[in-house]
Amino acid sequence: MARPPNPKPVTMKDVARAAGVSVMTVSRAFKADTSVNSETRARIHAVAEEMGYVFDVMAANLRAQKSDFVAVTIPTLSNANFADTVDALSRGLAGEGLQVLLGYDNYDVDEEERLIEQLLRRRPEAIVVTGGTHTPRTRRLLGNAGIPVVEIWDLPADPIGHVVGFSNAGCIEDMVDHLVAKGYRRIAFIGGDPEQDTRGADRKRGFLRAMRRHGLDAGRAAGVGRSPASMQSGARALTRIMAEHPDTQAVVCVADQSAFGALTECMRRGIRVPEDLAIAGFGAFEVAAICVPTLTTIDPLPGRIGARTAELLLALRAGTAPDGPQTISITPALRLAQSTGDG
Amino acid sequence: MARPPNPKPVTMKDVARAAGVSVMTVSRAFKADTSVNSETRARIHAVAEEMGYVFDVMAANLRAQKSDFVAVTIPTLSNANFADTVDALSRGLAGEGLQVLLGYDNYDVDEEERLIEQLLRRRPEAIVVTGGTHTPRTRRLLGNAGIPVVEIWDLPADPIGHVVGFSNAGCIEDMVDHLVAKGYRRIAFIGGDPEQDTRGADRKRGFLRAMRRHGLDAGRAAGVGRSPASMQSGARALTRIMAEHPDTQAVVCVADQSAFGALTECMRRGIRVPEDLAIAGFGAFEVAAICVPTLTTIDPLPGRIGARTAELLLALRAGTAPDGPQTISITPALRLAQSTGDG
DNA sequence: GAGGTTTATGTTATCGGTAACAAGCGGCTG
DNA sequence: CAGCCGCTTGTTACCGATAACATAAACCTC
Incomplete structure (x- = not known):
């Protein structure tokens, strides 16, 4: 059973020799839509399986x-x-x-x-x-x-x-538009390190553009450090935002992970969501649909x-x-x- | 700029011709620790980059x-x-x-x-x-x-x-031992479809073995369906367990996803965790460390x-x-x- | 300066398949 | 039965790189 590992793997040539045909016939036997006698084909397959032959895709692909x-x-x-x-x-x-x-x-x-x-x-x-x-x-x-x-x-x-x-920017704009329509005005953004995660930066750009378009203060923001955004960093960012802008009404996050982290920080601090603070995420990760309260988010499909x-x-x-x-x-x-x- | 896509990619032969050397010299120029005149090597690299030559790993690997x-x-x-x-x-x-x-x-x-x-x-x-x-x-x-x-x-x-x-079974046994040591007796298991996810089945086996070893009732269990276990299915499983065994004191879950789902269901039902029900998961996923309350789990590293x-x-x-x-x-x-x- | 060594480069064969072409063979047609 | 067809199988060359060997020139050494 514990045979020594084959130093030389079995090739078509070995199979051909064992089956008493040429390599070309073996090659054909392994390809559909080729004319090979069905008995020959069966025999070749049997011999190949018995010898532990493994087709070499690389070689075939080089030629093809x-x-x-x-x-x-x-x-x-x-x-x-x-x-x-x-x-x-x-x-x-x-x-x-x-x-x-x-x-x-x-x-x-x-x-x-x-x-x-x-x-x-x-x-x-x-x-x-x-x-x-x-x-x-x-x-x-x-x-x-x-x-x-x-x-x-x-x-x-x-x-x-x-x-x-x-459009990463576009869908965050839509999110801000929705919040503004619901009456929120003092809205903050969590995430968006511009040097690194370009999609995260695009989302932040969308936030800024929407806020300016609505004539609102776009200065409430906290980064979450290097992507991927973690739940922990979302919690820390929320702490920072609430320290600097205690009257913030809503937070838009670069990702659901950040949003969920922020949500848990609210629970620890007794901040009611959404009564005291609304939170929105991005990504429609599983956690958004199941946590309490469930998280408003964007599903990029x-x-x-x-x-x-x-x-x-x-x-x-x-x-x-x-x-x-x-x-x-x-x-x-x-x-x-x-x-x-x-x- | 919009050149038509090269039907024939550039090969070493093309580079060799353009650089006025043999293919072998080009091959050497692309390998460290080979003796090639440094000017020649530089020229070959320049020509290759200019022509958009891309080394073909497949061919090299076939030979090697x-x-x-x-x-x-x-x-x-x-x-x-x-x-x-x-x-x-x-x-x-x-x-x-x-x-x-x-x-x-x-x-x-x-x-x-x-x-x-x-x-x-x-x-x-x-x-x-x-x-x-x-x-x-x-x-x-x-x-x-x-x-x-x-x-x-x-x-x-x-x-x-x-x-x-x-050992997937072993670490769930450890978890049960811990819960028993803390005084829990009526312990349920969520997850473990034996037909499919074999590691999930192993974990369930560990649960059963530990419960029997402690002489406790091992009959409290609810599956979560096909793996991967979702948060939703964890919530449903908790509902089922509490319907069938309302006096359950602790739940061990096949994965943190199930455990978190169960936890959210407790929040919705007003079941206090851990006062009314203890919950343990598996996997040490990010959610376990951040949710409220934080989830006891096993980190498989x-x-x-x-x-x-x-x-x-x-x-x-x-x-x-x-x-x-x-x-x-x-x-x-x-x-x-x-x-x-x-x- | 003859003989040995080092450095730089070229030539040939090969990795494991397959396209293209060739050929053997039995059957069928007129 | 010559001639053609289709089915099956074999032969040769080649895909893009490189190990192994060969060679030419420069560089030493005594």
Whole structure:
């Protein structure tokens, strides 16, 4: 049983010899829609299974000048929304035999550059990058790669290729509009480190724009440090905001994690939500729907982003996609709940 | 700018021609520790960058009979703990130029079999599988693959190769022991569909064993359906338990998600935690540390699992690992908090 | 300055598959 | 029965890189 690990894995040549046919016949036997005598094919399969033969996709792909890879970059796996997007994307591509090759850039455009360079060496058939802000070199690498490029989770002003995303600024504006319509005026923002998480920064920009548009004070803000935003940092940010602006009526957060952290801090301090303070988040994470009170949030529909991206890539492969770069705009859904008095 | 996508990507041959040298010299120019005139090397790099040359790892690896891949299977990405393990693993391997090739089996051993078969075709240099329960064919495939196999997140009775994990049953036993020591007697369990999530089933087995050992009633239980356990299903399970066994004093949950869902249901019903009911979870997810009251839980140290696995694989590659299959046992940490009166 | 060594580069064969072409063979047609 | 067709199988070259070996020039050493 404990055979020594095969130093030389079994190849088609070995199978061919054992089955008494040529390598080409073995190759054909492993491909559908090829003319091989059905008995021969069965025998080859039996011999191969018996010998523990494992098809070498790499070699086949080298010859066929393809890879069956789709490279994907996300900031981090530790975010259920990105995970959902990747999950839907993988699922959508798996049917066509495409494998997702995943990399993380930790919300850092320089790491993204290194990562993309590394991923491109695997000759993926398409590349999906999260976000629309990149280094010049990254843009050049992607532009010259000769493969479909899709930027997701954003609506870049100057896209590299295709886009499947939404406006991070826009949906926070909608959230502020909703709060203003409900009568809130002294509204604060938690999150948005401009140097790092560009989508977080976009959300803050949306907040500022909306507040100015309504003629309200846009000076109430507290950062949460490096992304991903943690629940702990949300709690700390709330403490800071209430210390500096005790009369704040509502808080809009860059993410549900921050919002939930702020909510728990309110519970500890006896601040009633939403009576004393309204709280809104972003992301429609599971916690938002179940915590007490439930959290008003924005659902960016991460699964839909992944699924639409997969559809787009398959259409491009099949040649059924319209000409030119596609921009597929996803409309995030406002999920009103108890934390803003909408329950 | 909008040049038509290169139908034929640039190869070393093209670079060689453009630089007026042979392919071999270009190959050397891209490898450290090879003797190439430094001016020539610089010129080749310049020409390559200018032409948009991208090194083809696949071809190089075919020749070198390696892949730089480590295949990893996890049940799902939608679980921060698995994500943390993969994250630490990727990070540990990245330094040696190893790429993680990730696949999801959705807590299903048959899907796992298909997945592993597919991953092996890429000729990974090692394979890491989450869990210690597999189909016979999967065991055969892994055993014959001739590469290091590591089972993680479990301590299988009959390991295929190496192991980096912990006893899922054991740590729930510890949790029950703790509750019994604190005076709780009527303890219920939430979760553990035996047909599907084998680690969840192990945890339930640990619960039953501990209860019987203490001579207590092990009949209080409610499932949460298919994994991954959701917060919603935890809330429903609590409702069911309290309907059937209103005098329950404590609830042990298969995961923090279930525990938090149960906690929110208590808040809605006016059940005080921990005064009327103690709640314990598993996983040490972020929510456990921040919610009110904070949740007693078990931290399986997912990052450490990933990091130790990476270390093991690197040692095996370097030939510095001890002979024979290694079993690295991780000791999960009990995190006592308010929900069991330990805050 | 002959012989040995180092440095820089080229040539050939090869990794494990497969496209393209070739060929053997039985059956069918006129 | 010559000729053509379809089915099955084999042969050759090649995908893009590189190990191994070969070679040419420069550089020492006694």
